Amino acid sequence: MEFGFEVSLCSYLEATTDWILARQLGAAVAEPGNRIIDICCVIPNQSIDTRTQITARSIPTAAIDSAVGPGDAVYWRDAFDCHPERARSVTDHAIEIGFFEVERNGGRRYIRQVARYPQWYDRLIGIENKPDLSRPGNLEQQLRLDVSLGIFDEVVLATESYVTRAHLNRIPDEVGVWRFDPQNGDRTVIREPQQLPTTETGVELLENHSLKTDIALITAEQKQRKRTQLAERSYGKGWRTYDFPACVHGAAEDGALPYCTHYGCLVDASTDCGVGCPEFASADPPAVDTAAIRDDRSPWVHQPDGIVRTQSGLDRFF
Incomplete structure (x- = not known):
């Protein structure tokens, strides 16, 4: 039931917005598997056009945060503050997907960004799907984590159930509530979400004990890095990550x-x-060509032309 509800909501949002959508992403920081958000919605800005030209795949945050820029090429080992094997892996992947371009000098690899990485999104919305509110599971705990951590600008609970005042009283006031009918695609906003403090220190709830709760304080810088990671994973992954039935039906x-x-x-x-x-x-x-359908229905570009430019002075490497 929840799978059908989730993909129906994704299809509806893709058809009615210009958002980038993905499903089932880790949305915590200290322990990423501690919170899996059902739907991550990335609201793009005008810089999405630059982002779509670079690559259809996710750009790793290690490449974005490195000392590699779009200007002078730098020696790859000097560009990362991590183990050399990790640096090599990130470099190879960024070259493969078209985010870094490489030049050689004396057998060494020098790298630079093909274009300055754009801040291509404005907001992130996290959606928790709970079609049947009579079976809430650990819904309240999940939503309280989202609110206290503040990774998303807004958090929404989506349900197919009739929403009562008792339901609303059991979830944080900051969480918005949608009622969605997957059969006819009707969405009713029961309660608007409130803006969460994404630029302040957040609190990640780790584990509840009888007399205490283990927490981790997450800095604004850590949160911004996680937000970029979520945006990039959403861009590269999308939401059609399922298989189709290998059956006559x-x-x-x-x-x-x-x-x-x-x-x-x-x-x-x-x-x-x-x-x-x-x-x-x-x-x-x-x-089913899911990539072609996604390209047609969203800002994501399946086969970008890429960015090719000439940097003056690069001939000194040859």
């Missing part, structure tokens, strides 16, 4: 959603399909 609904024609519903092929299903009949999954 498998199909793709509008927006490339995995669908079962026998049961008439969206399905998570990794858990709902296979020999455990009595109606399963092996077949090739539907052919």
